[in-house]
Amino acid sequence: MIYLPANIDQLSRKERERFIKRGEILHAATQLFAEKGFMNTTIDDIAEKAEFGKGTIYNYFSSKEEMFSVILEEISIAYLETVVKLDNKNQSFYDFVYSLSENLFDFCVNQKYAFKIIARIRTNTSTFTSNIPKKMIENHAEIDRILIKRIDKAVKAKEIEKVDSYSLIALYRSMIFPYIYNKMFCGTEKEINVAEETKFIVNILFNGIKKK
Template sequence: MDYINNSEEILSRKERERQFKRNEILKAACKIFAENGFENSTLDEIAEASEYGKGTLYNYFQNKEDIYVALLEMIIQNYLNMLSESANKTDNIFDFLKIVTEELIKFSLNNDDAFLLLTKMRAIPNGESHLKKSKKLEEHLSNVNQIYTKYFNKSVENGEIRKIDNETILVLYRNLAFSYIYHLKYCKKLENIDIKKESQFLLDFLFNGIKNN
C-alpha cells in the first residue's frame, strides 16, 4: 500500500506533467509535515524540498492547509482501497484484521514519512480537525468505518466477540496498531521486522490480553 496516486489512466503529456509535479509537491510536503508537524511547517520549506518555486505551489494548491488536506485525502483513499481488497479475501474478523495489520506494517516500512505523519496527527488533541474541512475525506472515513463496522457486527452475531461499542473497538485497534508499529520502527529500531509474527502478536494481545492461557 502506497500513499501517492500513480494512476495509469490515459492522460495527455501536459496532464501527466501536471500530475507528476503535484505528486512531487505532495511527497515533499509529507516529509516536511512529518518532521515538523502542520503548525510548524511553511510553504517556503515545502517549496525548497520539492525543488519548485513557491509560485508553482500556488498553481496546484491555495495554501498550506490545502496541501495538507490533499495529502491526507490521498493517504486515506489508499487505506480505503487496501481495506476493500482485504474485505474481499475473507469474512472472518480475525483473518481480516490480520491482513489489515500486515498491510499497515508494510505501509510503515515503505512509507516512513506518511506513517510518521499519521502517527503524529493522531497523537495531537484535535489533530484530525483538518479532516472535517474536506467532504472527500469525510466520505473516505465514513466508508472506512463502515467496513470495520460490518465485521464487528457480524462477529457479534456469530458469537465470535462480545458486544462492545463499535467505535470503542475501532479506537482500541487503531491506537494499539499505530503505537505498536511505531514502537517497532522508532524505539526498537528493528531493521528486519517479521510482519506475520508481529501482526499475530498484536492481534493476540488485542483479543486475549496478557493473561496466561
C-alpha cells in the same frame, strides 16, 4: 507513492508528467510536515525540498493548507480502499483483521512520513487538528461503518464474544497505531518485519497473553 493515480499508465505523457510533479511536491510536503510540523513548514521549505521554484508550487496548490488537506484526504482514501477491498473478500473475521493489520503495517513502514503526520494528529500535536478536511472525516466514518458491520457479523457467527463494536474498534486502533509508531520511531530496530509484527499483535488481540 500514494499521490499517483492508479491509472497513470493510461494517461498521456503530459498528464503523467503533471501528476508526477504534483506527487513530488506532495511527497516533499509530507516529509516536511512530518519532521517539522505544519506550522513550522513554509512554502519556501517545500519548494526547496521538492527542487522546484515557488511559482511551480503555486501552479499546483494555492497554499500549504491546501497541500495538507490533500495529503490527509489521499491517506484516508488509500485506507478506505484497503478496507473495502478486504471486506469484499468475505474472509473470516480473524483473516479480515489479520489482512487489515498487515496492510496497515505495510503502509506505515513504506509511507512513514504520511504515517507520522497521522500520528501527530492522533496525539493532538498538530495545530491543524481543528481543520481536518471533510472528505477525510467522511472516509473514516465509512471505514467505521464497515468495521462495525464485520464485528456484528462475527458476533452473530459466534467467531468472537459479544462486544461493543465502537469499543473494540477503539481498542484495536489504540493498540496498533501506537505500537507501530513506537517500533518505528522510538525503538532501536532498523527494520520492521511486517509479517512477524502482524502475527504478534493479532495474536495478542485474539488470544491475549495468559498462558493456556
